[in-house]
Amino acid sequence: MKKMQRSLSFALVLIMMLTMIITGCGAPAEPAASSPAQSASQAPASSQAAEVPKEQVELTFYCVADSQPDMQKICDAATEYLKDKLNVKVKAENFGWGDTYTPKINPMLASGQPVDIVFTANWAANYRVNANAGYFVDLTPYLKDSPIREIVGDDFLNGSAINGKNFAVPCNKEKVHNWGFLLKKDLVEKYNVDVSKIKKMEDLEPYFDAIKKGEPGVTPLLNVQMEGPFKLLDWDNISDDDIPGALYPDNRDNTIVNQFETPEAIAMYKKMREYYNKGWIHPDAATQDNFSEEMKTGKYFAVVQSMKPGKAEEMKLSTNIDWVQVDITTPVMSNRETTGALLAIPIGSEHPDIAFKFIEMLYTDKFLKNLFVYGIEGEHYEKVSENVVRLTDNTGYRAGNGWRFGDQFIDYLLENEDPDKWEQFKAYNDMGIPMNSLGFAFDATNVETEIGALKNVVQKYYKQLFLGTADTDSTLKAFSEEMKKAGVDDVIAEMQTQYDEWRKAVGK
Amino acid sequence: MMSKILKKQGKLNQISATGNILLNVLFIVITIVCMAPVLLVLSISFSSEEAIRHGGYSFIPQELSLKAYDYVLKAGDAIWRAYGVSIFVTVVGTFLSLAIICMYAYPLSRSSFKAKGFFSFLAYFTMIFGGGLVPWIMVYTRLFKISNSIWILIFPYLMNAWFVMIMRTFYKTSVPESIIESARIDGAGEFRTFLVIVLPLSKAGLATIGLFCTLVYWNDWYLPLMFVTERKFFNIQYLMYQTLVSIQYLTSGSAQFSEAAVVLANLPTESARMAIAIISIGPIVLAYPFFRKYFVKGLTIGAVKG
Known part of the structure; x- marks a missing residue:
């Protein structure tokens, strides 16, 4: 009798443990039942x-x-x-x-x-x-x-x-926000940079070159983690920055794309590879992890930042460095x-x-x-x-x-x-x-696993591409393959479905 | 032959000279390995931010600066108050918690206690199953209504099933049943037996559990995070945690609103982190020498003596 009791209670404990494991993750999701009503x-x-x-x-x-x-x-x-x-x-x-x-x-x-x-x-x-x-x-x-x-x-x-x-x-x-460069003022003056003529990143290239040659110890372009020229593409991301799925920032259509594989992104990776090889990006870029600390050192000429009026003056306060503000992208809401x-x-x-x-x-x-x-x-x-x-x-x-x-x-x-x-x-x-997407919120519940996997893949590869620290073509190939395996197509399809439904609902 | 060996070895039980040197060197190395990071942290906390940025970390501050402490201690009175809260909670909490744990564990160690199985199960059950975060919070805020009081920092950690298990085993192994029996024959009641016979024999166990409890209470920042909204009940760890996280947030670049930049102006980030570490180690290091005596006893009591 006693033996049976014991084995029974053991079985009970086992069952409870299992239910714990199964339900464990979802615990905080229970809303106060009556709330919306x-x-x-x-x-x-x-x-x-x-x-x-x-x-x-x-x-x-x-x-x-x-x-x-x-x-x-x-x-x-x-x-x-x-x-x-x-x-x-x-x-x-x-x-x-x-x-x-x-x-x-x-x-x-x-x-x-x-x-x-x-x-x-x-x-x-x-x-x-x-x-x-x-x-x-x-x-x-x-x-x-x-x-x-x-x-x-x-x-x-x-x-x-x-x-x-x-x-x-x-x-x-x-x-609204837009993206642009903050240029170090003393170098702008020294190299006679005509700020009004700079409309895109390429316009800065001659100065990058001159500074690389003329200023030992100064890196022309600060590029740390996701804080770099990739931001200039200004994707209207559906989810987080490190999750595939975005709209073009110019309202051209309502098709959600994988922003990491667009022609614009690939051109940017190639550009970054070129800059890296020329020494315009810090050789240790891959291991740097503190954007604002790097910025404070004053050892960089150009820094990509999200802009607004008076940005340069504000950053002067936090970095103690004089900056010149150059807007590149169009402001969007x-x-x-x-x-x-x-x-x-x-x-x-x-x-x-x-x-x-x-x-x-x-x-x-x-x-x-x-x-x-x-x-x-x-x-x-x-x-x-x-x-x-x-x-x-x-x-x-x-x-x-x-x-x-x-x-x-x-x-x-x-x-x-x-x-x-x-x-x-x-x-x-x-x-x-x-x-176009203003007010749309993506609900990730159906593709949570895929999103998690994709996040890991992006974290694994983005630095090599964004910072140009590895060969573009081979890295991109491996990156694409792993994204596919992680289910990028399903995620983007899910985003598209939800987005289309939302558009219908709000009449856009 | 035998005497020759003995002569070579010197006194019985004494280790050889080379062994002695080797052991000493080994322990010196271990001590250095343990102490060096603490010294480095101490040194960085007194260095100027500029020097760190340009010269990296070093054991001797290149440029002495108290700015980090200035920043961390800017809260002024709040820091001393928080220290007070921490010390009060640690002392009172350890005492209460120790009392409850050893009183709960004692009957479980006695084979004559009939409901032992049930009470063991009760304690053991809480080790595997919890009610979940929200119910846990509701129990203290709605049922007991003790959020925003000093007791919220003490109550949730009073009972610890794991410590009860350790303590029970300790009683079992270090207090022989026969001593308890003899006490009973001499006419001592259960309480008297417990207080006069059992507890003094378990000093080493009490000290060990006491140290654990002290650490739990001293290092805690989670309870203030969850329950306390009034600053007068913030403890030192939570205050330091808040400062640390703020620094991390402000410097991570994810501070998307540039006004954060104004706050960032002249923020001693690296050195401040180290100053926070030094401050939060605080008086707790003093607890170690106090417990050490018993700690060694607790460790050696079961060992074979030679």
Whole structure:
């Protein structure tokens, strides 16, 4: 009897272990069951209910950025300021950047904790995943008559929506991107580079040559990992940078291609091979892994960067090197920008209406917005003029990064910044062409295995091709074969199907 | 013949001169291998960022600089507070955890305990199966409501089934059943037997488990990451972890928003990482000499003595 019992319990344990192994991976995917229905039924208190709530409620607001010693002071100031407006007790906190923020926020969302506002993006707190899981309140009804719609603009707002629903509000900031070079200023002057004549990378070749010969110790072109001239092709990637599947960035058609095997890419690989052989790319490029550290050394002439107005001045701040900015590609508005910085209201929030009003104020209320960006006037910064501020020596609050939430264009400017910065930003934003794929989100569940395998293949080969460290033809051949084996065709077919369906659904 | 050999060997049980030298050299080498990285880290943490960028790492700082510590300690009071939290949690946590573990393990080591199988299973079961992350979090936040308090940093690690297993085995092997029996014959109750007879005999085991617990509590950054949103309950490891990850993020090039560049200005990245390592080693190194005495005992107690 006892023996039987024992073997029975052993079998039971075995079964449980097996189920564990099988279900183990999928654990966090279970959404709070009621979520979508619940959020849909929550009727938004429309803007007419503008009266101040009688009872003070607590409003938690979690965001990226370094945690600041004086955060409590900021919260107190905000609470005081909002007393006769929203009557909330603000509890705001920053939890570092992506890698500390995401693991902190995701369990909070999954366990339905009563948090009111969280920052989310394609690079922090997985916006699409969490929205699809039903962890965010659907803000579409709220946004209908909100001033945010006008400030942010319809196409940007729609671009950040998932299947036509806004689960988060995008920050109003630079909405487009383009690629170009930063050239080291002293070398530009020494070699008389006529910046206005440089329209494509090839125009720089004579200077690369001259610098290679004339400047020992300086490498003409910085090319580290994926941060290099390959970026100039500016693929509108369907998934991550290291997953095949992209659209041409000029809206020429709606066919998804494998960007690593296009004629443009192959021409680029050949070019890079040529540059590498000529010594225009660092001989150790394959093992370098820290782009910004390399950039700071000042041992490079040209650096590929994502551009925007005032880029050179900004990079001067972080690298201590004078740069000249050369734009190469046309500005485009892609999914990368629309989901770059958003605020969402988790379904655990007990006061979504008030939370939304608070978010709205970050777009419309100059005082509140700048309080969270620069801190308290007279303590953390002082005003130089109406719109220009100078930071004081008190480093208790240095959150900065006004692009994280609200309307960046109501932020004060620092003294060293161009007084026209926001006008230039707006003009730059207007230049951008919205990509056909704007608003499309690829759901990888059906091809997860293939995607994983492809990622490994790309990681294995891309450096040899992007940096030109190995023979192009033979590497490309091996690369193509392995991609095929890993199922690249299935993945691209899946992307195409989803993309076509999405286009039909939104009527593009 | 025999005396000749003895003379050659010197005293009984003494190793030969060459053996002695070889062993000494061996241990010196091992010590260097262990110490060198720590010294290198220490040196880098005091080097200037410029010197590192141009000259690489070196054992003697080419250019002394305190900038890394300045950056890491800029949080000011927060650091000392976090140190306080860490020390409190480590001391109280180790004590409580040790108490619970050795009290749970003791009955399991006694053959006369009837429900032994059930309780062993209960502990063993948690080693294989967990409830999953989200339920685990909900238990503490919703059921016990202790997130954002000092106890959240202590409770989740109080019981450790693995340590219970070690402790049970330790009792079994180092406390003979006959001693417990004799105590009972002398009229000692279970508690008295445990406190007066068993525990003193298990000092080495307690020290070992105690050291493990200390390390678990001191090195933990996961609990603050998961549960704590108020900075006053951040411990030193979490604070350092946050700083470290921020540096990594800001320098990785994936910081797609250029305003991050402003933060990057003059950020001592390499040296700051090393300064973080040095700071987080902190007082825990002092715990080792304290436990060492028992550690050696614990290791040799089962060995054959010659």
